[in-house]
Amino acid sequence: MTVDSFVAAPADLTKxxxxxxxxxxxxxxxxxxxxxxxxxxxxxxxxxxxxxRSELRRLRRK
Structure with missing residues (x-):
């Protein structure tokens, strides 16, 4: 049985x-x-x- 580690979301998802x-x-x-x-x-x-997110998306397209 595999156990995925849980990663809690930050308190402020806008930053x-x-x-x-x-x-x-x-x-x-x-x-x-x-x-x-x-x-x-x-x-x-x-x-x-x-x-x-936009910057990382832009860099992936290069």
Whole structure:
């Protein structure tokens, strides 16, 4: 029997907080990106989750 690890959602889903390990785990899993990619996207567009999603989508199309 396999057990999937549970990753709790952040308190504020409108922001990607790269200072909290739990938020990094959540967003990397949900967006299916590495921690480095997530950090780069946040540094580029800010912490708004919608903007981060758009930036990661844009980078995948390259």
């Amino acid at each position: 990607v907080n790269i200072c909290l390990r739990s938020d990094i785990r959540y967003w990397t899993r949900v967006l299916q990106v590495s921690e480095l990619s997530l950090r780069k996207a946040v540094m580029t567009v800010g912490e708004a989750s919608w903007d981060v």
